[in-house]
Amino acid sequence: MTFNKKIYFNIKEIVLYLFGISFFTNFHMAKYCVTLMFFFIIVDIFLFKEKIELGNERIKKFIIIFIILGIFWNFFADFNYKAARAFFKINRYFIIVFFISSLVKNKKVVLKYFLISVILSYLQLFFKGIDFYIKNRLINYYRFGEFEGVMDVAILTSVVGAFSCGLIISKNNFKYKLCGLILFIISCFLLMLTQTRGALLSLSLSILVMLFLSKKIKVICSGIAIGLVVLGLFFQMPQSARFKYNVFNTSTDRTNxxxxxxxxxxxxxxxxxxxxxxxxxxxxxxxxxxxxxxxxxxxxxxxxxxxxxxxxxxxxxxxxxxxxxxxxxxxxxxxxxxxxxxxxxxxxxxxxxxxxxxxxxxxxxxxxxxxxxxxxxxxxxxxxxxxxxxxxxxxxxxxxxxxxxxxxx
Structure with missing residues (x-):
């Protein structure tokens, strides 16, 4: 690797970490980083003659075919460019897969640093949540949506909560368990602020599945017991009033x-x-x-x-x-x-x-x-x-x- 290519690789790393830092806090910056990812992949292919690999050639071909076929499929579905453009706009983030994989292939520690940058972004969102809670805690009804709206915050807290719980269940390493526990507590706090039952139910389901996938009786029993206690405490919080009302409410009339x-x-x-x-x-x-x-x-x-x-x-x-x-x-x-x-x-x-x-x-x-x-x-x-x-x-x-x-x- 030449000196110039080392600098080039370091710049790519910086773009990935900027993407991570903005992931939960600045969607516009994250999109700019995605645009740069396209540029770097093109440079890799045509200037450095690198073969983009994903570890499995069939999966790489499937993703490429999925994107190309999807664009043409949408064009013929409506016979105008709008549907094709909308499909690509939604799925343009496929480039993230190729960009991360190429970096991690050359330098495995990049994955750890990227996840750290994402965690830093999540901490920024957490501090915004604290500020939001302090300002609104005396109001009867409020929902936290400081990043792209309430539902985006809800899905990200559910996903991060599941990811962090997976670290707690699967790892024997104390550092990973502690990191997972901290992220899980933050996720529960932010989820409570969104007051979104879909996030609570999806997180609960994912945790239950992960417990059974561990195939350890002690882990399953202790996990379920701890989970019930956590849910019990969660529903006792003043901010969980909406959860208590609608989580298991199956009514379909105007009352719900x-x-x-x-x-x-x-x-x-x-x-x-x-x-x-x-x-x-x-x-x-x-x-x-x-x-x-x-x-x-x-x-x-x-x-x-x-x-x-x-x-x-x-x-x-x-x-x-x-x-x-x-x-x-x-x-x-x-x-x-x-x-x-x-x-x-x-x-x-x-x-x-x-x-x-x-x-x-x-x-x-x-x-x-x-x-x-x-x-x-x-x-x-x-x-x-x-x-x-x-x-x-x-x-x-x-x-x-x-x-x-x-x-x-």
């Missing part, structure tokens, strides 16, 4: 419009999918169909009148990651499922001794389950989170033959 509206949006999405079951309507191009369904909604009861009026003045999606993918892309949805379910689980199973394997399984479970009630992977910051998790998963190939990583030292 969150449930009722979601069910109507799911019905709407299923109807829209049936109109274009093969190609879909194109990413974010089904507003006309959405409005058509709303105009034909019945108005026999007061609840039906209320819901119809609400839909006429807002909303344009299913509030469900999977139904959105179906309505947008039709049967292309199968490839999306293969990517975010089959491939990542196969990689983590194959490289099960990877230091962060269990943590990533928990993170994905949290993301998948939260997506049932929220339109993840369709806009904003959420796709960046997903592709970063995929990138961390792909990095496991770089540690297949590294004894210290396999042993989790």
């Amino acid at each position: 419009m969150s449930n009722g509206l979601r069910i109507e949006m799911w019905k709407n999405a299923i109807w829209r999918f049936k109109q274009h079951p093969i190609l879909g309507s194109g990413t974010k191009q089904d507003q006309k169909l959405f409005d058509e369904y709303v105009n034909n909604m019945p108005e026999k009861t007061e609840d039906e009148k209320l819901y119809k009026n609400i839909f006429k003045n807002g909303y344009d999606d299913a509030h469900n990651m999977y139904l959105n993918a179906l309505t947008d892309n039709g049967i292309f949805f199968v490839l999306q499922i293969i990517l975010i379910f089959v491939i990542v689980l196969w990689i983590l199973l194959k490289n099960k001794n990877y230091r962060y394997s269990l943590s990533l399984v928990g993170s994905f479970i949290s993301y998948w389950s939260f997506g049932i009630t929220w339109p993840l992977w369709r806009h904003g910051w959420d796709p960046m989170l997903l592709w970063t998790l995929i990138g961390l998963t792909i990095c496991s190939y770089n540690f297949e033959n590294t004894k210290d990583e396999l042993e989790g030292k």
